[in-house]
């Protein structure tokens with residue numbers, strides 16, 4: 001969480017001088033979206049974070065009202081460099097007038113100065129291709145060449161565009177890398193993973209905001225050839241949006257994302273802050289799909305371990321685990337019928353958040369109908385698709401942190417959501433199965449606070 005106020009997308013994560021730096025879309029003036037700055041924090045382990053001064057503020061004198069999302073690289077002279085989208089009002093509005101700007105940082109990444117040659121790129125670069133909602137640069141280097149992707153809407157369709165440069169200053173538009181249905185794509189990421197390329201984007205398509213990934217190859221004409229398309233996390237606008245990724249010191253591809261506060265709905269009880277980030281996740285390839293796991297560094301927060309071995313469950317199983325900041329790992333031996341895990345549960349069941357796993361229809365469903373006694377919070381169910389199960393074996397890995405739930409199933413299906421349990425005693429964990437469910441192991445830990 002930021003020290004206070006509004007936060008959205010993670011921006012420009014980078015590993016440098018043995019430290020992780022993370023920037024984020026930030027409004028220092030309130031808990032609503034507006035006057036977007038770049039907030040800044042750093043960490044040695046991606047678990048404990050120190051807040052740092054704001055990195056970028058809008059240059060109002062240049063009609064810049066917002067510093068939208070972007071990325072951080074180290075240039076060929078070793079200087080930290082931010083690319084971001086500069087947005088203003090009037091002709092500089094985000095639909096038709098966004099520009100790509102650059103800022104250079106001191107070696108500690110604390111102080112940033114915008115480059116005198118800004119804008120580095122304007123919409124003219126596309127010639128006849130009509131691009132709107134152009135934003136969110138993601139830059140990387142391959143051999144001696146710098147590449148950038150940006151996203152938006154190309155002739156009315158959500159798209160990602162690709163560019164090339166030898167010096168990060170002069171850019172050449174190469175092609176529309178990929179394009180979809182009507183709407184807008186945001187926050188593109190494009191990177192090599194083993195022998196494939198992965199494309200990530202956050203779509204704004206007729207109320208479907210679920211972040212997508214594609215795995216495939218890059219063709220000679222700079223078009224992306226997709227071989228598999230999946231959903232990175234089923235949370236959507238309610239729980240998971242605008243992720244970005246980076247390579248860390250161990251060559252791991254790490255993914256970070258924003259968990260919005262949308263599900264708070266009309267409930268105004270929590271004032272003064274909005275938005276959190278997910279636990280960092282490690283991406284790898286498995287059978288041409290993304291394998292997604294929480295960073296192992298999270299282990300340092302574990303305390304009070306409970307472990308239950310082989311167990312047959314029929315009806316209610318009270319695990320005895322209690323907490324609102326928890327890590328839970330369930331491995332089933334055999335599951336053929338639907339079963340569920342209940343979290344943030346009050347002893348009388350007045351409040352509970354229920355995670356159903358249904359092997360029959362291969363679905364995971366997060367039932368939030370009783371998640372919160374606060375009126376106005378969203379209570380709709382969130383659904384995801386389960387794949388990759390072998391004979392009813394599910395590896396379910398869950399993190400709770402007072403108002404979050406992050407679910408990983410078989411390292412492949414992710415579902416992140418916000419819930420707002422009101423009662424102090426909403427902290428039981430139960431398992432329920434109508435028919436016999438064979439549990440291989442259940443492990444649980446309370447998580448110590450990082451503050």
Ligand code: FRU
Nearest residue numbers: 009025068069135186187242
């Ligand atoms: C995604 C997004 C980005 C944009 C930023 C503005 O949540 O809309 O496309 O750069 O937020 O805050």
